[in-house]
Amino acid sequence: MSPNEMMLEKSETLTSEQIVELTRKHNYGTWRFQKGWNPMHIVDAEGCYIVDGKGKRYLDFSAQLMCSNLGHKNQVVIDAIAKQAQQLSYAMPGYATEVRAELSKLLVEVLPAGLSKFFFTTSGTEANEAAFKIARMYTGKTKIIARYRSYHGSTTGSIAATGDPRRWAMEPGGKGPGVIFGPEVNCYKCPIRHTYPGCGIACADYLEHMIRNESDVAAVLIEPVVGTNGVLVPPDEYMPKLRKICDEYGVLLIADEVMSGWGRTGEWFAMNHWGVVPDILTTAKGITGAYVPLGLCATSGKIADFFEDHYFAHGHTYEAHPMTLAPAVAAIREMQRMDLVARAKGLEPYLRGKLEELKAKHPSVGDVRGKGLFWAVDLVKNRTTKEPFGTYSDKVAGRPLLVDQIAGKILADGVTIQAWVSHFIIAPPLIITKVQIDFGIDALDRHLSIADALVE
Ligand code: PLP
Numbered sequence: 001m002s003p004n005e006m007m008l009e010k011s012e013t014l015t016s017e018q019i020v021e022l023t024r025k026h027n028y029g030t031w032r033f034q035k036g037w038n039p040m041h042i043v044d045a046e047g048c049y050i051v052d053g054k055g056k057r058y059l060d061f062s063a064q065l066m067c068s069n070l071g072h073k074n075q076v077v078i079d080a081i082a083k084q085a086q087q088l089s090y091a092m093p094g095y096a097t098e099v100r101a102e103l104s105k106l107l108v109e110v111l112p113a114g115l116s117k118f119f120f121t122t123s124g125t126e127a128n129e130a131a132f133k134i135a136r137m138y139t140g141k142t143k144i145i146a147r148y149r150s151y152h153g154s155t156t157g158s159i160a161a162t163g164d165p166r167r168w169a170m171e172p173g174g175k176g177p178g179v180i181f182g183p184e185v186n187c188y189k190c191p192i193r194h195t196y197p198g199c200g201i202a203c204a205d206y207l208e209h210m211i212r213n214e215s216d217v218a219a220v221l222i223e224p225v226v227g228t229n230g231v232l233v234p235p236d237e238y239m240p241k242l243r244k245i246c247d248e249y250g251v252l253l254i255a256d257e258v259m260s261g262w263g264r265t266g267e268w269f270a271m272n273h274w275g276v277v278p279d280i281l282t283t284a285k286g287i288t289g290a291y292v293p294l295g296l297c298a299t300s301g302k303i304a305d306f307f308e309d310h311y312f313a314h315g316h317t318y319e320a321h322p323m324t325l326a327p328a329v330a331a332i333r334e335m336q337r338m339d340l341v342a343r344a345k346g347l348e349p350y351l352r353g354k355l356e357e358l359k360a361k362h363p364s365v366g367d368v369r370g371k372g373l374f375w376a377v378d379l380v381k382n383r384t385t386k387e388p389f390g391t392y393s394d395k396v397a398g399r400p401l402l403v404d405q406i407a408g409k410i411l412a413d414g415v416t417i418q419a420w421v422s423h424f425i426i427a428p429p430l431i432i433t434k435v436q437i438d439f440g441i442d443a444l445d446r447h448l449s450i451a452d453a454l455v456e
Pocket of ligand 1: 128
């Protein structure tokens, strides 16, 4: 009996329709109006595929939420989870455990050099909350400069630092004290209407202007490659320039690599592309290949030294939970064994070429951009004005979006893809093959005609 058949048999008391209905009735569908939420019933997953309650297989073209980097059913990770459960399923965070020591040693090897002291959480959001507190305790200052078109999490502090309208729904509650926003780096639609390279990276200069004109700035918070808000890749000069500005004014640089980390962009961490080490790096998602929830807040030695004789006022019951750390060790070793970071880098020209072809063929595609296996396909009504098909206001008001309609058609063709406001995110498991890339791109190609027909 296949695992899929076993799953179906196990839930024989509930039909697929009942499972969907019970899920819908008793659970919140996130980032949406509840009306109209019709969750897909998933029973199985293997490699780059997921399987629904009717046995239909779908290519997972966005690695679920850009997190299933190793693909599904990696036996090494599964075995590590089972072994840890049998050996030690929980220990208070105040204890030392072998798995914690082993993961710490491994992290020092793969993280940007110098990030050597860790706080483990169970999500990216919590990793960022830890980063904000650490930055504020260390500097004795309050303000965090975040950027528009960013996402840093859903709890009070992290949503307050999120620079997209998801936070509007929480305001004023979500407007935490001490977060101010600067311009995002977005060369396709520059928020301050400059053009690269003539701009001299004016968006970074603007952040400096903010630091100079604000008192009490603890840190600048960035997604090195912005994720959900459009896979925005900075020009090469941006990150070294920002590092220099932060050093000059004694402000910490926090890199949120929750999505961009773990080989996604063709380097272990996106910051490696520019040889820039942040003072604090946060991550989650790919750290365990999404087999269990784990987040990480990694800090520099100088921050670590500070807390030798300063009170570290932070902690969680499930921090450094052994069941989350064992699969991280296994996932990182699997990434090394399969050389997945090099694989993501090696597949970049192929995926880029396919996406450039889509752009050449479809007038609705305004821009394709990305790094490694992390790409956005940005749709516009008009290539000159770059007007999108949907806006953030449409999203938070619950108005139907064209990208969701197209994603529905792509799904019917056996491909799951993340659609966001007016772009798609392509971020498959790093084990994807060229044949599978072709399959995903072909589905997109077939249905972009819906948008083409609306081009003005
Ligand atoms: N930061 C970034 C850049 C993210 O992409 C996300 C989630 O998508 C988060 C933080 C929040 O992480 P989590 O959903 O694990 O809380």
